[in-house]
Amino acid sequence: MCENSNRVTKLTSTHRSVDGKKLWLDIISHDSSNLCFEFTVKNVSVFFTGKKFVFSVFVIVSLLAALDIHNPNLYVVVVLIFVIGRLIAELLWSVNSESVLLVAPVGLQLTATYQFGRQTSQFIPWHFITDVIINEAITLHRVVYYLAVLLEQPYHETTRKKLIPLFQHTRPRLACLEMIYQRIQRGAAFPEVSSQ
Amino acid sequence: MGGVEEHIFNLSQCLISHGHKVIVMTHSYGERVGVRYMTNGLKVYYLPVRVFYNQCVLPTMVCSLPLIRYIFIRERITIIHGHSAFSALAHEAMVIGRLMGLKTVFTDHSLFGFADASAIITNKLLEMSLADCNHCICVSHTGKENTVLRARVHCGRVSVIPNAVDTAVFTPDPSKRSTDSITIVVISRLVYRKGVDLMAQVIAEICPRYPQLQFLIGGDGPKRWLLEEVRERGGLQDRVTLLGSLEHSQVRDVLTRGHIFLNTSLTEAYCMAIVEAASCGLQVVSTKVGGIPEVLPSDLIYLTEPNVPSLLLGLETALANLRSGNVVPPWDCHHRVALLYNWMDVASRTETVYHRVAGEKSKTLGSQLRRYMASGVLPFLLIISLAHLMLRFLDWMVPHKVSIRFTTSILLNI
Numbered sequence: 001m002c003e004n005s006n007r008v009t010k011l012t013s014t015h016r017s018v019d020g021k022k023l024w025l026d027i028i029s030h031d032s033s034n035l036c037f038e039f040t041v042k043n044v045s046v047f048f049t050g051k052k053f054v055f056s057v058f059v060i061v062s063l064l065a066a067l068d069i070h071n072p073n074l075y076v077v078v079v080l081i082f083v084i085g086r087l088i089a090e091l092l093w094s095v096n097s098e099s100v101l102l103v104a105p106v107g108l109q110l111t112a113t114y115q116f117g118r119q120t121s122q123f124i125p126w127h128f129i130t131d132v133i134i135n136e137a138i139t140l141h142r143v144v145y146y147l148a149v150l151l152e153q154p155y156h157e158t159t160r161k162k163l164i165p166l167f168q169h170t171r172p173r174l175a176c177l178e179m180i181y182q183r184i185q186r187g188a189a190f191p192e193v194s195s196q
Numbered sequence: 197m198g199g200v201e202e203h204i205f206n207l208s209q210c211l212i213s214h215g216h217k218v219i220v221m222t223h224s225y226g227e228r229v230g231v232r233y234m235t236n237g238l239k240v241y242y243l244p245v246r247v248f249y250n251q252c253v254l255p256t257m258v259c260s261l262p263l264i265r266y267i268f269i270r271e272r273i274t275i276i277h278g279h280s281a282f283s284a285l286a287h288e289a290m291v292i293g294r295l296m297g298l299k300t301v302f303t304d305h306s307l308f309g310f311a312d313a314s315a316i317i318t319n320k321l322l323e324m325s326l327a328d329c330n331h332c333i334c335v336s337h338t339g340k341e342n343t344v345l346r347a348r349v350h351c352g353r354v355s356v357i358p359n360a361v362d363t364a365v366f367t368p369d370p371s372k373r374s375t376d377s378i379t380i381v382v383i384s385r386l387v388y389r390k391g392v393d394l395m396a397q398v399i400a401e402i403c404p405r406y407p408q409l410q411f412l413i414g415g416d417g418p419k420r421w422l423l424e425e426v427r428e429r430g431g432l433q434d435r436v437t438l439l440g441s442l443e444h445s446q447v448r449d450v451l452t453r454g455h456i457f458l459n460t461s462l463t464e465a466y467c468m469a470i471v472e473a474a475s476c477g478l479q480v481v482s483t484k485v486g487g488i489p490e491v492l493p494s495d496l497i498y499l500t501e502p503n504v505p506s507l508l509l510g511l512e513t514a515l516a517n518l519r520s521g522n523v524v525p526p527w528d529c530h531h532r533v534a535l536l537y538n539w540m541d542v543a544s545r546t547e548t549v550y551h552r553v554a555g556e557k558s559k560t561l562g563s564q565l566r567r568y569m570a571s572g573v574l575p576f577l578l579i580i581s582l583a584h585l586m587l588r589f590l591d592w593m594v595p596h597k598v599s600i601r602f603t604t605s606i607l608l609n610i
Binding site: 135136137138140141142143 | 594
């Protein structure tokens with residue numbers, strides 16, 4: 001796309017997610033002035049060669065072989081449905097990469113890419129954004145750092161939220177978040193919050 | 197309960213100023229869940245542990261194990277300091293920390309009895325938990341005796357470090373006292389163990405005798421109705437003022453309006469309130485229970501027996517001295533208290549304990565189990581073994597990289 005242009009620079013580094021999976025972070029700077037850049041966090045491992053996929057396929061094939069079509073065993077059928085269902089769910093809903101496109105002063109676009117190339121995105125206009133922060137949250141069995149966008153009140157009209165967390169599915173660790181945070185803070189000047 | 201939180205906050209601030217890293221871990225309070233940063237970078241973890249009656253959590257030993265272990269590794273904790281014998285979270289964190297090879301210190305803030313059912317159970321739990329604790333701290337010598345007897349801790353492992361008050365905040369202001377009447381201030385939770393029954397009777401008997409006496413009562417609790425009844429019966433609405441529960445910032449203003457401070461507790465390990473009152477220059481009349489005789493020098497306090505005639509005698513002595521001018525001036529009183537008690541001193545004494553504890557060797561699982569066996573409750577060993585197995589499993593599932601350089605981090609628990 002625009003990688004062919006002279007002014008575009010791309011930096012790639014490897015990081016890990018909170019669960020220990022390997023991730024790539026791409027920082028693409030579309031413009032020489034710090035007005036437009038894109039952060040993409042993507043899983044390194046390809047789904048179709050991963051251990052989980054191969055193992056699931058193996059289990060499905062062996063269950064189908066053990067299944068007698070004319071006199072099906074109930075338990076085998078139930079387990080087969082479960083495993084196939086789980087595989088389909090992973091194919092449809094597991095996130096391959098997430099990216100944040102920052103264009104000052106137009107806005108912020110969050111895109112999540114699933115398997116087979118499907119994408120969903122969300123746009124936040126610039127004047128709603130107050131700040132981008134790194135915060136900590138306690139989940140059931142761990143404490144994670146996450147990057148979040150603070151929104152101005154009155155609430156952003158489509159989401160009605162005060163805070164939108166970024167990279168919710170790929171969940172990179174603090175080192176990666178700090179790199180992204182520093183680039184954003186250096187580049188963009190967020191609109192001043194009007195005091196009420 | 198407010199005293200323990202004050203203690204933790206002030207101690208943390210002093211330790212941070214000495215260069216240590218301090219984390220406070222507690223359960224959630226209402227909507228307050230998550231990580232918060234307080235003054236000077238004190239990090240407080242409000243864990244999402246289910247809270248039951250009266251801000252208490254269930255005494256599970258292993259239920260929050262993954263989360264607590266994660267926090268210990270994440271913050272690189274080296275010493276765990278648990279507070280308050282009733283804190284289930286403190287005991288749980290200390291058990292887990294010991295299995296992970298960290299050092300533990302425990303501070304006991306109250307006195308307990310030995311006779312009733314709740315005391316027997318709590319004492320046994322405390323004995324089991326402290327069987328393998330590296331060191332214990334008590335807030336008075338009476339508290340030390342009580343802890344050593346209750347929990348069968350060897351007295352060489354118990355230190356006495358009293359609480360302190362923030363004497364910069366609690367300064368006297370004699371101009372706020374009224375000149376035509378004498379004001380007696382009482383600030384405490386209005387519960388049975390603080391002697392509200394004694395207080396009510398004393399008020400009822402002394403007000404008719406001394407017409408220029410005023411009472412200011414701050415604090416709230418289940419026994420408030422008793423004081424209101426006394427007010428109604430004696431027609432003392434204009435002489436007895438009930439202020440309700442006070443914010444910590446308002447306490448000093450109420451104290452400076454008084455001439456005498458009255459404390460009628462039936463049991464007390466160490467009374468912060470009388471030190472605060474003495475720091476504000478008030479004369480103190482108190483019952484002689486628990487650790488109170490150790491707290492103030494004898495010329496700054498009038499000690500009485502915990503019954504009504506003795507309290508009346510004490511109050512009348514104080515009033516007579518006040519009238520004749522035979523009192524220690526407020527600012528002298530304040531300076532003496534400021535020399536005796538200050539938080540930096542407490543923090544450096546606590547640091548001595550930490551240094552001593554950090555030098556001890558970590559124990560193997562076998563020796564820990566043998567220590568727990570001495571308490572005589574063998575099923576507890578099963579719980580410890582379960583916790584150990586869970587830790588091993590978590591080490592496999594959520595491994596941590598071992599860092600060679602450890603910062604001195606202390607974790608205070610409530």
